[in-house]
Amino acid sequence: MEVIRMNNLSYRYPTTEEYCLKNVSFSIQEGELCAIAGSNGCGKTTIGNIIRGLIPSFHGGEIEGTLEIFGKSSKEISADEKAKRIGFVFQNPFTQNSGIKETVFEEIAFGLENIGVGREEIITRVMDIIEMLKIESFMYKHPLELSGGYRQRVALASIIVQNPEIMVIDEPTSQLDPKGTEEVFEIIKLLNRQKKTIVLVEHKMELVAEYADHIIYLNEGTVLLDGTAEDVLANEILYKKNLEMPQVARLGFQAREKGLMIEKVPITMDGAVKIFAKYGKCVKDGGGSHGES
Amino acid sequence: MDRQSVEEKLKRQGGVIENFCPFTKLMLVVCTAVLSILFGSLIYIAIISAVYIILSLAAHVSRDFLKSYFRLFIFFGLMLILMNSFFQSNESEVLFSMGKVSIYEEGFYRGCRMSSIILSVAGGLLFFTETTPIQDLMVMLGNIGLSSDIVYVVVATFQSITELSGRMEQILDAQRSRGIETDGNLIVRAKAVLPMLITLLLSSMVSAEEKAIALEARCFNCQGTRTALRVYKTTAADIIAMIVLALITGGIVVAGFIL
Numbered sequence: 402m403e404v405i406r407m408n409n410l411s412y413r414y415p416t417t418e419e420y421c422l423k424n425v426s427f428s429i430q431e432g433e434l435c436a437i438a439g440s441n442g443c444g445k446t447t448i449g450n451i452i453r454g455l456i457p458s459f460h461g462g463e464i465e466g467t468l469e470i471f472g473k474s475s476k477e478i479s480a481d482e483k484a485k486r487i488g489f490v491f492q493n494p495f496t497q498n499s500g501i502k503e504t505v506f507e508e509i510a511f512g513l514e515n516i517g518v519g520r521e522e523i524i525t526r527v528m529d530i531i532e533m534l535k536i537e538s539f540m541y542k543h544p545l546e547l548s549g550g551y552r553q554r555v556a557l558a559s560i561i562v563q564n565p566e567i568m569v570i571d572e573p574t575s576q577l578d579p580k581g582t583e584e585v586f587e588i589i590k591l592l593n594r595q596k597k598t599i600v601l602v603e604h605k606m607e608l609v610a611e612y613a614d615h616i617i618y619l620n621e622g623t624v625l626l627d628g629t630a631e632d633v634l635a636n637e638i639l640y641k642k643n644l645e646m647p648q649v650a651r652l653g654f655q656a657r658e659k660g661l662m663i664e665k666v667p668i669t670m671d672g673a674v675k676i677f678a679k680y681g682k683c684v685k686d687g688g689g690s691h692g693e694s
Numbered sequence: 695m696d697r698q699s700v701e702e703k704l705k706r707q708g709g710v711i712e713n714f715c716p717f718t719k720l721m722l723v724v725c726t727a728v729l730s731i732l733f734g735s736l737i738y739i740a741i742i743s744a745v746y747i748i749l750s751l752a753a754h755v756s757r758d759f760l761k762s763y764f765r766l767f768i769f770f771g772l773m774l775i776l777m778n779s780f781f782q783s784n785e786s787e788v789l790f791s792m793g794k795v796s797i798y799e800e801g802f803y804r805g806c807r808m809s810s811i812i813l814s815v816a817g818g819l820l821f822f823t824e825t826t827p828i829q830d831l832m833v834m835l836g837n838i839g840l841s842s843d844i845v846y847v848v849v850a851t852f853q854s855i856t857e858l859s860g861r862m863e864q865i866l867d868a869q870r871s872r873g874i875e876t877d878g879n880l881i882v883r884a885k886a887v888l889p890m891l892i893t894l895l896l897s898s899m900v901s902a903e904e905k906a907i908a909l910e911a912r913c914f915n916c917q918g919t920r921t922a923l924r925v926y927k928t929t930a931a932d933i934i935a936m937i938v939l940a941l942i943t944g945g946i947v948v949a950g951f952i953l
Contacts, residue, residue, distance in 0.1 A: 455907060481916045489911040496904035499912060500857070501849040503829055506700065510923045512912035515842075517919045524700055524923070537695050541703055545856060560911060 403472075404567060404598050405429040405452060410466030412447060412456065421447055423622045424466070429615065432596035434589070436609040438633075439619035440645045448619070449491075449571045449602040451475075454483040470567070485516060488565035492572045494552035497559075498544040505536065505555050508544045512563045530562045534588055550581020557588050568592065571602040586612060606647045610634050610668040620644060635666040649673035704924055711753035712825045715932040716834040718939075719826060723818030725943040727811065733950055734810030735803070739771065742810065746817050755824040762820050770816070771809040778805030828852055833926050842920060846909075858894070865893050 406428040413420040422444045429435045437445045450456040454475065457464050468475040471486070478486075491497065502508040506527055513523045531540050536554055539547060544555060553573055560568065570589065574582035586608060592599055593612065603609050609616060609630070616633040618626040620642070626633040633639075639646040640654040652673065653666035661680060667673035706713045726742055743763075750759040778801040779789075786800035828849055835845040866876055869890060876886040909915070 453911075455910070459907065459910070481913070481918075484910060484913045484916055489907070491904070491907065493904055496901045497908045497911075499909065499914075500853050500905060501828065501832060501846060503827065504703070506703070507829070507923055514921050514923060515913040516916055517921050520921055520923060520925070523921065524697065528695060528697070528700065531695065540695070545853075545860070556908075563913065 402431045403428050404431045406469040408467045412464045415461040421622050427617045431598050433614040434593045434599045435615040436601045436613035437617050438609050443619040444622045445602045449569045453489045453569045486566050488560035488568040490556050490570045492575045494549045497556040504541045506540045509559045509562050526562050530558050534558050550577050553585050567598045569600045606645050610647045634668040715928050716826050716830050718932045718935045719822045721939050725939050726814040726818050730810040730814035734807035736806050738810045742814050753825045759824045770812050774809045775805035829924050865890050
């Protein structure tokens, strides 16, 4: 079932003359992890903000075209409904805390308090989320004492506990180290397994390749490619235009250019190992010194 | 993790004094303020300082409290007495004289009164913040019917002190690494303040916008009834403490006027 549909949407920020999104159209199905990918400044975050409802209500600007969420126009959905049904986690882990809670447990409970969930149910739901995300070890710590990676996990937990139908996650690991990144993506993978609709705004193509079911690839404010991870990230157009793509995919195209006719261009490290291992084996079997080295 | 341990953690954590309701502690501030206005003097300063020292020891917050109270005492308490004593003469009697410097009776007493009020109110508020968890304050403000927006602003203001100090340290480190001198004499330090304040202000503005989005994501602006994870009630100990405070204050006031 389709949960998000954008039709010919164009948008410009109030301080600019030029439109940063131009006639963008796509749809996202229920339960899929859809990545909005592309290089910096291509309009990824803007799309996330539009779906969440922060544009135009919070940031202002001029918008054309339509956006349908849950089968109705986004204009017909109230701000309260959007807040309850569309979760939002953004880049900066250091500003996503409420600023008024003294423990992680209470921080996670904050959203539920705001929507009037009963105390007993709040405790049950927060305990479940803490257990699910394996964050028991710091549940009584002060949110401000945590590292960026832990804070981002708390931010995710605080939204997941509200049980939104769609989660917009905007570059959640851009300020995290590799360990923090891995921990956050474990949570995203978990949500994906639970068939939660996730809109992941991300420019790290290796992560997109590994986790996304569906990719909408933007370039200069327009949709360049729309399809499965393999369709999009192994598309030659990205290589020819020198756009962001996984390093292994670039390696695949370069290998083809050098005459190594691999059957398909890999997009993940595991895929690359499988594909290139065959050729390594061929060389090795042939007794060449290259293969052995 | 079991439910019982979670419930335990959501209760007030602390000793007898910390567990008093914030209203009780605020009543202490009000009582000392009233007494300082009526009976402010050198003896009053000694008594109120002794009371706060004993209370801070009993509440196990003496280290932080006394550090701040001592600064308050030196920079405001003592300064007010000295400034008034030296410059408020009105041709009153000279209490003490050394060369050209004289301490005048009227100025001295006026300084003691002003110092009493400052030390009572500021010391009381200092004691209140040292012994009152921010969650207590939040629940208390909510209980008296303040809107969630106002409660948020008040509580976030207290909390932001920690955040801002942390950010200020980061900015200072960044500026030091770029060669700006932040240590040294008063002029050097003063020169470093402006660029630091501007950076702090700008970064705070950006943070405020992101914080607003984070609050929106947590349904903070949603209409409807809110619930609270922490529920505190006024206990019998609070009522007894309030009555005792009222009786002591009333007794001192009456005794003061009769005598």
